[in-house]
Amino acid sequence: MTYVIPEVGLSYDLEYYERYKAGIRVTFSPVERKFNVKADSKIPPSEVERFMNLKSPLFAKWLNKVEEKISVTLPSDSRSASFKNRLLNRCEKLLENYEGPRAEQYKVSYSKSYWGRCSADKVISISAYCAYLNDDQLFYVLVHEHAHLIHMHHKPAFWNLVELYCPDYKELRNELKSYSLK
Numbered sequence: 090m091t092y093v094i095p096e097v098g099l100s101y102d103l104e105y106y107e108r109y110k111a112g113i114r115v116t117f118s119p120v121e122r123k124f125n126v127k128a129d130s131k132i133p134p135s136e137v138e139r140f141m142n143l144k145s146p147l148f149a150k151w152l153n154k155v156e157e158k159i160s161v162t163l164p165s166d167s168r169s170a171s172f173k174n175r176l177l178n179r180c181e182k183l184l185e186n187y188e189g190p191r192a193e194q195y196k197v198s199y200s201k202s203y204w205g206r207c208s209a210d211k212v213i214s215i216s217a218y219c220a221y222l223n224d225d226q227l228f229y230v231l232v233h234e235h236a237h238l239i240h241m242h243h244k245p246a247f248w249n250l251v252e253l254y255c256p257d258y259k260e261l262r263n264e265l266k267s268y269s270l271k
């Protein structure tokens with residue numbers, strides 16, 4: 090259900106969960122400019138609203154940041170063997186506990202139009218721009234591309250598989266949209 094606090098120009102979707110340990114958890118989707126609130130089923134909506142009001146100065150900051158996309162340019166050493174090794178080793182480390190299917194080959198690419206790519210012959214290309222991503226974001230890129238080894242599309246079956254390995258994929262996908270690759 091969607092709630093609005095007109096005083097601070099803020100709207101949020103509220104979802105209830107049984108025995109939700111975090112109590113109240115707020116996430117923000119920069120692309121949709123929407124707040125998402127997960128709350129324990131024992132907390133009444135009025136209490137959530139009070140909480141959202143209290144935190145509204147913080148949320149205003151989140152909203153303002155949306156305007157500023159983070160511009161990133163190719164790292165200057167990105168064509169070097171050491172850069173490629175570093176990036177691919179980092180991917181390998183992040184995949185240590187990943188038990189799904191693996192690619193035949195991993196490559197570094199220089200495209201501005203994707204973070205990762207999976208070809209029909211099971212080659213996964215990781216964009217050099219991924220060097221800017223944090224581990225969670227890069228892990229999402231990896232899970233996304235590995236899911237394409239099974240589903241070569243973005244239909245619900247694909248996203249279900251992504252979610253299996255990366256439950257926070259929606260938030261991480263939105264975080265990636267806040268970058269502009271130059």
Ligand SMILES: [Zn+2]
Nearest residue numbers: 233237242243
């Ligand atoms: Zn994809």
